[in-house]
Amino acid sequence: MGLGLLQRRALGDIQMALLGIPLLRVVGHQAADEGLLVALDLDTSQFEKSEGGLPVEAVERLFVFVSLAWPLIPPRVEVDHQRWNHQPHVLQGRRLCLYLDPATEWNPEAGMTGFLERLWEWFADAIANRFNAATALYHPVGGVLHRSEGAPTVVVTESLAHLAPGFHVGRILLTPRTPRRIDVASWNRTRPTDNTIPGVLVVLSDSLPSGGGNHLSDLAVAIRGQDARQQRRQFLSAVSKTVRQLEPNQHLYVIIGVPNRHLTGEQRLHLVGWRLQQTAVATAVDAAGRRHKPEDPHADAEPKVEWTYIDDIRAAVTTRRDSERPVTWLEGKNIELWGCGALGSWVAEHVVRAGASRIVLRDNGHVTRGLLVRQNYTEVDVGERKVDALARRLEVLSDRVTARPVHGLAQLAMDDVNKADILFDCTVNTSVAVTIGQHQAGGRIAIPVAQAATDNDTATLGILTVTTGRRGETTNRIDRYLERIAAGRPDLQSFRRFWDPHHHASLTPTLGCSVPTFHGSSADSCSIAASAVSLASLALSRGIAAGYLLASPHTPYDVPLLTSVPVPGPGPSSDELTRAMVIPGVSR
Numbered sequence: 001m002g003l004g005l006l007q008r009r010a011l012g013d014i015q016m017a018l019l020g021i022p023l024l025r026v027v028g029h030q031a032a033d034e035g036l037l038v039a040l041d042l043d044t045s046q047f048e049k050s051e052g053g054l055p056v057e058a059v060e061r062l063f064v065f066v067s068l069a070w071p072l073i074p075p076r077v078e079v080d081h082q083r084w085n086h087q088p089h090v091l092q093g094r095r096l097c098l099y100l101d102p103a104t105e106w107n108p109e110a111g112m113t114g115f116l117e118r119l120w121e122w123f124a125d126a127i128a129n130r131f132n133a134a135t136a137l138y139h140p141v142g143g144v145l146h147r148s149e150g151a152p153t154v155v156v157t158e159s160l161a162h163l164a165p166g167f168h169v170g171r172i173l174l175t176p177r178t179p180r181r182i183d184v185a186s187w188n189r190t191r192p193t194d195n196t197i198p199g200v201l202v203v204l205s206d207s208l209p210s211g212g213g214n215h216l217s218d219l220a221v222a223i224r225g226q227d228a229r230q231q232r233r234q235f236l237s238a239v240s241k242t243v244r245q246l247e248p249n250q251h252l253y254v255i256i257g258v259p260n261r262h263l264t265g266e267q268r269l270h271l272v273g274w275r276l277q278q279t280a281v282a283t284a285v286d287a288a289g290r291r292h293k294p295e296d297p298h299a300d301a302e303p304k305v306e307w308t309y310i311d312d313i314r315a316a317v318t319t320r321r322d323s324e325r326p327v328t329w330l331e332g333k334n335i336e337l338w339g340c341g342a343l344g345s346w347v348a349e350h351v352v353r354a355g356a357s358r359i360v361l362r363d364n365g366h367v368t369r370g371l372l373v374r375q376n377y378t379e380v381d382v383g384e385r386k387v388d389a390l391a392r393r394l395e396v397l398s399d400r401v402t403a404r405p406v407h408g409l410a411q412l413a414m415d416d417v418n419k420a421d422i423l424f425d426c427t428v429n430t431s432v433a434v435t436i437g438q439h440q441a442g443g444r445i446a447i448p449v450a451q452a453a454t455d456n457d458t459a460t461l462g463i464l465t466v467t468t469g470r471r472g473e474t475t476n477r478i479d480r481y482l483e484r485i486a487a488g489r490p491d492l493q494s495f496r497r498f499w500d501p502h503h504h505a506s507l508t509p510t511l512g513c514s515v516p517t518f519h520g521s522s523a524d525s526c527s528i529a530a531s532a533v534s535l536a537s538l539a540l541s542r543g544i545a546a547g548y549l550l551a552s553p554h555t556p557y558d559v560p561l562l563t564s565v566p567v568p569g570p571g572p573s574s575d576e577l578t579r580a581m582v583i584p585g586v587s588r
Helices: 005-020 109-126 217-226 229-243 280-292 324-332 343-352 371-372 386-396 414-419 430-441 475-490 490-498 522-541 574-578
Strands: 025-030 035-043 059-067 077-078 153-156 169-178 179-187 197-203 251-259 268-276 304-306 308-314 334-338 358-363 401-406 422-425 447-456 461-467 546-551 561-566
Touching: 005 025, 005 035, 005 059, 005 268, 005 414, 025 109, 025 490, 025 574, 035 251, 035 447, 153 251, 153 447, 169 229, 197 229, 217 229, 217 280, 217 561, 229 251, 251 280, 251 304, 268 280, 268 308, 268 414, 280 401, 324 343, 324 522, 334 343, 334 414, 343 386, 343 422, 343 522, 358 386, 414 422, 414 430, 422 430, 430 475, 447 475, 447 522, 461 475, 475 546, 522 546
Parallel strands: 153 179, 153 308, 197 251, 334 358, 334 422, 358 401, 422 447
Antiparallel strands: 025 035, 035 059, 059 077, 169 179, 169 197, 251 268, 268 304, 447 461, 461 546, 546 561
């Protein structure tokens, strides 16, 4: 089969690029399905070699597949041997993982020159043992993602620290949550309940460098190869006993713990999983009992497994994506949130996503359709009390939070305040502010208070006061300092609207039947709420009482994006906080 235009162009690009790399040469090429296959010989004599690095011969034969989508996607490189099994960034022993994330690392404009330079760099790092096998993506299972389209995700949260190294098989319980999600409920199987189904856990003695295969028998062959017939029989026995407890329309789920040779403790186990329809398991077990070698020609007659993606969030192996951000202060905290409107409804979501364990919501309002343009509610919430709708949403956002809705006036709840770790006041209510200030002055509030509001005209300006709970600190006192600073600085004049009773360009959403409110969108109010949560968390993580004037980047006012005001008195000031914040255009 002759080469097409795109294939000839790709071959020409390779030959031109190789003019600058004399140790790589083309030794053959042919048209392939939907692309071009090029054989290259790589002279490895010039590479620095280190113990533990990629074991190479003097000349390595490489096979480069260039798809017809070139140059939008990079070529694929493989070898025709298994000498590089267990090597980091070698997929299933044959394919080289040149790009961990092609979407960000591959630039089509770099062309073949960029691709071949990347190939050269890969070999230089691999031969010199500069790759970290402990962090190589999916390394214990051949470096590839095990996931079948349409199969559910299995969520794992519970620790496996009780398992010693070596082979282990046991029965587990799983809880179906949705058609696309199922959770591991227990690693130590007890009697199934109405909402759980039994499954199997098998922990291997070694990794699977060629991947997990496609059949139950592939796993059985791997177990026998790593250990002995006894372990294979033990695994198949657990499968047979478990499947008897399933209904014909259910699946058998198997979770496989695959050890990483380069890690210890619970971190060593990389989890993958698959499922089989209950009615297909008997045939698969029979095939596994007769099959002894990976290359068994009868394997294709066996029903294939569906690989279920394992969403592994065990503490030993997972780092939260917000772990280095200010909101980590909120993790595990008990929150009082007063006011569930344009600021409070978004504050609630941010603190729950940050890991708050409990949140008490206080508001006396109901959801109307007009609120949906900027408050954190949906069409199905219309007519409900805000606190009830928001509590339901928050408990769907996180399994870790308990949300308690309280319908009524927040200022009547002062007796419960000190049960929380922090009070967020987003009511923009004068009575509430006065009540909080009086209780702080009298020493009756001993927890931090973060009070936030936005401007009436645009919802692009914000004011935030943060107290730490120390006696003598009041939000009103910090508010007065902010007012004096704003009055004395020309660049802060736009913020004076927070204290000017005549500057209220209120909006009446529905003539004759709605309370005047402020102008602003969900993007505006959510932006101010998000900044307030981050700033309050940062201040409290450092034990600092502070006042802030803040603005969204799209504000129409010519003001600094962030102004912090030191709080006179004992203890650290907010100067200590803002010195740690390097933000262009920020006033300090």
